[in-house]
Amino acid sequence: MKRIKLVENMRAKLDEVFSKYLLFVGNGVEREYKKCYIKIPSEMIIPYKVMKTSLRQLINHIYGKLNDYANNLDAMTTRAILTTKNEFVDGINQLFIEEFVxxxxxxxxxxxxxxxxxxxxxxxxxxxxxxxxxxxxxxxxxxxxxxxxxxxxxxxxxxxxxxxxxxxxxxxxxxxxxxxxxxxxxxxxxxxxxxxxxxxxxxxxxxxxxxxxxxxxxxxxTINKAQGQTLDYVRIYLPEPVFSYGQLYVPLSRAKCAASVKMSIKPSNCNKYCDRTKNIVYKDLLKHVDEDD
Structure with a gap:
């Protein structure tokens, strides 16, 4: 049996800078500003305001006039808002269905x-x-x-x-x-x-x-449900930090280029910045995998 190591993000291979950034995030070597917190590139950030305002901003960024997409199914089905918990998912979907034609x-x-x-x-x-x-x-x-x-x-x-x-x-x-x-x-x-x-x-x-x-x-x-999917446009909503291994890498890596990704991060007592968020990576586990190779 031969072990094969995956070292390249095939979705983002045409955007070399983004592909390298994803590799750093996934391997836990992106610069940390405090334990586990990394900075998200400014061009990806939609500044967080109050909850409903931030959600509507995300919806507008990904769909513009939502009803224009009701009959443009190919465009509608290649975009999504990703978040950590079902309670956040339900709130976002409620806004969507209310505005949908x-x-x-x-x-x-x-x-x-x-x-x-x-x-x-x-x-x-x-x-x-x-x-x-x-x-x-x-x-x-x-x-x-x-x-x-x-x-x-x-x-x-x-x-x-x-x-x-x-x-x-x-x-x-x-x-x-x-x-x-x-x-x-x-x-x-x-x-x-x-x-x-x-x-x-x-x-x-x-x-x-x-x-x-x-x-x-x-x-x-949820981010977990998005694993394995490729999307043309991704909006990431983080009213709370991610809480499990790889949960930041997954939504970032659903898109093919940096321009297709936007993120809204709610500041907190632990993190007052709207462009920094937690990246959970088990570095010791990755180290053992590398040593085995």
Whole structure:
């Protein structure tokens, strides 16, 4: 068995300066201004203001007039806002769907307690519960809006966790959608509600089952969900620093050149600068890999 080391970012190979910067960020050798904090090039920065203002700036930078893209699907599907947590993703997607052209369609989940002896939890409480990988009780959609699949439904036909789609038509119990990425791009599929149960690690106060369409909006998505994707335009929203290994490198490296990346960083007590953020890299781990080679 031969070990092969990846040393070049193929997406950004036509922008040598950006490619080198990505390599430095990924290897943890970009200059640190304090422990783990690095400076982002000024041309990538959109100065952070209050939350809603900063989000609207990001939306305007990536889409301009959002409704112009409702019928320009190729352009719309090659851009995204990336952030760290689902709570930030949900807030951004809510702004998007409110401004997106078209009539709203709402789908509600069917939530039920698994333990029939548990009577203290009301349906309203179940509806309010939110967990990673489980769709919300209320799904708000519009024709041509972007969605992402949350489960492996049929990998052999391109329906995998993380597949991006566009809503084409709505029925009471079926959503007609079109795959927009991967080998099955352009394929029309029909999605139905399926059951979801929280994982043990979710620390759910009560065992319950939610039956809902296995999707969520994805004008914005978490950094982790963006792994492996190539985008023409990337906007990175960091109201909090990244919290895991490689989580800064991933969004920066989704684009092909520096001009395609913009970032908004919220200053904090730990970091008062809007152009510096945390870069978490396990240098000792990389060192051992290099020594093994």
């Amino acid at each position: 078209g009539d709203m369609v709402k789908y509600y989940s069917f939530d039920q307690i698994i333990d029939n002896n548990e009577h203290s939890v009301t349906e309203e409480i179940l509806n309010s519960l939110v967990f990673n990988g489980i769709p919300p009780h209320e799904l708000i959609l519009k024709k041509n809006c972007l969605i992402m699949l949350l489960r492996n439904i049929n990998p052999a036909e391109g329906l995998c966790n993380g597949t991006r789609l566009i809503c084409r038509h709505f029925e009471r119990n079926v959503i007609d959608a079109e795959i927009i990425n991967g080998d099955y791009k352009g394929k029309r599929v029909f999605l139905a509600r399926i059951p979801f149960v929280p994982n043990e690690g979710d620390k759910c106060p009560v065992q319950f089952k939610r039956t809902q369409f296995p999707i969520r909006l994805c004008f914005a998505m």
